[in-house]
Amino acid sequence: MSMTPQNCAEKAARRVPRGEKRREEIAAVAERVFLRGGFTETTMQIIAEEAGASKETLYRHFGNKGELFSEVIRGRSARITGGKEGELSVEGSPREILRDLGLNLLRFLVSPDSLSLYRAIVAEVPREPELGRIFYTQGPARLLNQFARYLACATRSGKLCCPVPELAAKLFIGSIVANYQILGLVAPHEDAFSEEKMQVHVNEAVDMFLARYGGGAAARG
């Protein structure tokens, strides 16, 4: 078991970059660690070790623990809906679009990462209210706006009939996410999140939505 540079798998003697690049590396590691353990559970020491960094470097780049956490949340919140489609396509029947939106949203919400993030933010808001506002505007609010715009558009073109698109959007999204989010947060028990159950749930939510807001023919689409 010699230790020539080639077979030394333990310490790769990695070339450590400087400046902004190092900063981003550390932020990426911090995101992973914070998501895994939340704010209070995570220590600066752990982040440093996992990033192969020293605490001094952490503090030079981010000032303090709260700032690092804020930056992570900010970045992640922005990526969440940013990564998704920027605007809902108007192609396809409302039923299809609603179904896709609902199912994608549900799958996304019950993912461990989403639940962890939400959990971490909920816990930190009393200490750092700004964090919650950033998350809400970057995440849920953005989605609601996109969806409401789609509803307004579909209403103008006669496919749907939503007098108050913002409200209709909240009702639809709520009917889909609430129960799963509560379950995921307080009683995470795998088999509640089966793909089949989610599809049944979303289908029924779409039916309910269209029964009220489907403009005439579209309701039976």
Next chain:
Amino acid sequence: MSMTPQNCAEKAARRVPRGEKRREEIAAVAERVFLRGGFTETTMQIIAEEAGASKETLYRHFGNKGELFSEVIRGRSARITGGKEGELSVEGSPREILRDLGLNLLRFLVSPDSLSLYRAIVAEVPREPELGRIFYTQGPARLLNQFARYLACATRSGKLCCPVPELAAKLFIGSIVANYQILGLVAPHEDAFSEEKMQVHVNEAVDMFLARYGGGAAARG
């Protein structure tokens, strides 16, 4: 500034009970303090001081901090829906009943105590999953069951038409609570919870629900 027993307003020289009675006093104080500050923010010292107790007494009665917290949550979860009406009345039109249920639920959910409790549980579940299960079964699950039973009953009597009452219940409750709960947890900003907005929201949710599940005539009730 003499200190005769009569004018000593600071320390009332209160008669401190022993045994079970003292235990309950302390639990009541702990509930208040935990609700105010969550688990990690709250120290045993603070609870002891606020209860006029010594830490030794806390530990004798509850063993450790986690046990005390668990007991508080257990008690509160049980009281939440237990205090509410045991069974939904079948008197009145579905529209009235849905409206009342929705509005009461919403008012209850956005109350500071409810949000604090939920926040505390969400934060603690990773450390103590049992806590979340207790809360869910005692709180949300119980409400969903009650409501689903009502829907089934109303369906049998022809007032409504819910093929799968459990699912319909989840959709209705979800359409009402989701958005307000998210807002309350991550971006608490007072004016979002005005009585008027909540009424408009609930009315629209009821309309949507009845459009789908209102059996014929009831839909226009």
Next chain:
DNA sequence: GAGTAAACGAACTGATTAGTACGGTTATAT
């Protein structure tokens, strides 16, 4: 290839807090 600023690592400070110990006090049961 030399100088410099960034990074490492290890040790340290200071503050907090769960949990324990103990001597003095008081409610309560007999």
Next chain:
DNA sequence: ATATAACCGTACTAATCAGTTCGTTTACTC
């Protein structure tokens, strides 16, 4: 009344962790 067990208050231990310091090493710049 008196015994005793519960209680109070204070002080302690041990552990954790944010944030700092410093001597050494190393990646980048010119």
